[in-house]
Amino acid sequence: MKSCKGIMKPVFGVVADDLTGGMETAAMLIAAGIDCAFVTDPELVATIGDIPAIVVAQKTRVIPADEAVARSGKAARALLARGARQIFFKYCATFDSTDRGNIGPVADMLMQLTGADHTAFCPASPSLRRTVYNGHLFLGTELISDSPKRNDPLTPMTDPDLVRVLQRQTPTRVGLLAHPSVSAGPAHLEQAIASATGQGVRYFITDAIYDRDLDVLAELTSDWKLMTGNATIVQHYPAIWKAQGLVAPTSNRARLPAVDGSGVVLAGSCAERTLEQLAEFERHRPVLRMNLLAADDVGSAVGVALDWVRPRLKDGPIAISTSESPEVVKMVQERYGREGAAQLAETILGRLAVSLRGAGVRRFVVAGGETSGSIVDHLGIRSLRVGPYGGPGIGTATTDDADPIALCLKSGKLGPVDLFMTTLKSMLNPEDAN
Structure with a gap:
């Protein structure tokens, strides 16, 4: 997948709202045999050689919303200038945010920048028992509002209904892709999305209880201009890219050098x-x-x-x-x-x-x-x-x-x-x- 200048257009460009999640996302791709660059400065994106995935990770989760929008926009524009096929907005599995943002305002900007008609929000990580059901976020058997996250010093999560949480952050209408639709598969989800977008819904919180739900959601969204979520769903994309011929099949797992001191x-x-x-x-x-x-x-x-x-x-x-x-x-x-x-x-x-x-x-x-x-x-x-x-x-x-x-x-x-x-x-x- 080359640009007119002969430089590879990335299949996947990640805008991460903190460095830990950005590193986790890059590490997951590398473990799946996808070469991935990791930078904290968007200006470096233009200097990266041929590579199918690039992560730009910045500390934007709890800064003022307008600053988060500006910094995330700079990252996204750098990735799009490289020809990134898809932008993925990475945030935490616990949907860390407040009524001011920053997930909603950044998503609003990315929708406009990418020209996407709609997008989904998939924070679930079933293997870590972070699940979403009927739009409500659970940590294990507890609603997030009953978990220790309610005492977070910066982003206390006191409302488990992610449709409500996100709607308070954005003027864009928010809906739900409920578990019966998710479990029915991509074709059924596409029909549900078409119906909801016809009524003005542009953002969809996705239910996900099992890893197989993430398989379905990855298949649904792999060709979208914009997708958002936690890193866990990212693990489900490489197999799709390889099947579509977007990246070469490889078992490469890059090793790090030993460091003493x-x-x-x-x-x-x-x-x-x-x-x-x-x-x-x-x-x-x-x-x-x-x-x-x-x-x-x-x-x-x-x-x-x-x-x-x-x-x-x-x-x-x-x-x-x-x-x-x-x-x-x-x-x-x-x-x-x-x-x-x-x-x-x-x-x-x-x-x-x-x-x-x-x-x-x-x-x-x-x-x-x-x-x-x-x-x-x-x-x-x-x-x-x-x-x-x-x-x-x-x-x-x-x-x-x-x-x-x-x-x-x-x-x-x-x-x-x-x-x-x-x-x-x-x-x-x-x-x-x-």
């Missing part, structure tokens, strides 16, 4: 899973839990942390965390404001990452999407070489330079309890991890 965990997520992972890591290695209520300013907080780190780093990996329980998070937000509290934590960890790299740290595990974005920004990283998907929360990458660093950018909600230590070890010998 010291290892550090930087945790900013307040998700229950991250707190559990920190507790497990602390059974073996030291953890510094930073008290943001006691932080006079960023510089002094970073200095205190570095004084703690220096005598310990030579003995093995350590962790530094601003993660807190919902009760402590509430107190920090009361002092600094919701956005101010988040920015303080992200800036401290970002500046720490720069100092740690200067001190010889070359292996980083970062917990939290916003934290990951801040750290990558502070480190000045604009592109990464992503390894094959190893399961939820286990995507890893390296910088592509003479003195590479290895990173695992993980969602705060995902990954096995022992992820921190095992991932740092795997970076020393990626072959053993695959």
Whole structure:
């Protein structure tokens, strides 16, 4: 699939609203034998060689909606300028957003930019027990509004009805592709969509309970100009592309180089899973839990942390965390404001990452999407070489330079309890991890 200039037109262009999800998406494609580039700067898209998939991941999930629209639009325009056959807007399986956005406003812009008549929203990840039924989002057996996500410090999810959630974010009419239609197959879904679009519906929340539902939805949407959702449905596209002759069949699974040097965990997520992972890591290695209520300013907080780190780093990996329980998070937000509290934590960890790299740290595990974005920004990283998907929360990458660093950018909600230590070890010998 070549352009008039002889450069491959990507089959798939991803606009991701955070770096952890973007890395996961790239890793899934690579594991399926699809070469995929990963950049954080849209300006780099024009410099990428022949490749069937490109992910542009930026920290846009919780910034003001107009800024998210502008930054996501820049990414999408860069991908379309390369001739991307389809744009995929990637967001979290828990549909992290507020009444201001940012999913709805960004989707509105992408609809206009791509010229799509309609699109669907598929956050479900059945293998992780994130399912949608009758338009309601479940985490396991709980509605999302009854789960720990109701206490998210930035995007508390208190309404499980995604049709209502999205409709509050957009003037575009939102409907539902209910499970009976999904289970009936693509032909039935096309009829349902034609009927609903005739009544003015342009956005469709998709029910999905089983992985086979994602097969159906991928078949339905594989030729759409615009599709949106969580990374899980992306795993169902490569087989379709190969069957259609859009990409060459391959079993290639790109390997990452080994990276030595010291290892550090930087945790900013307040998700229950991250707190559990920190507790497990602390059974073996030291953890510094930073008290943001006691932080006079960023510089002094970073200095205190570095004084703690220096005598310990030579003995093995350590962790530094601003993660807190919902009760402590509430107190920090009361002092600094919701956005101010988040920015303080992200800036401290970002500046720490720069100092740690200067001190010889070359292996980083970062917990939290916003934290990951801040750290990558502070480190000045604009592109990464992503390894094959190893399961939820286990995507890893390296910088592509003479003195590479290895990173695992993980969602705060995902990954096995022992992820921190095992991932740092795997970076020393990626072959053993695959």
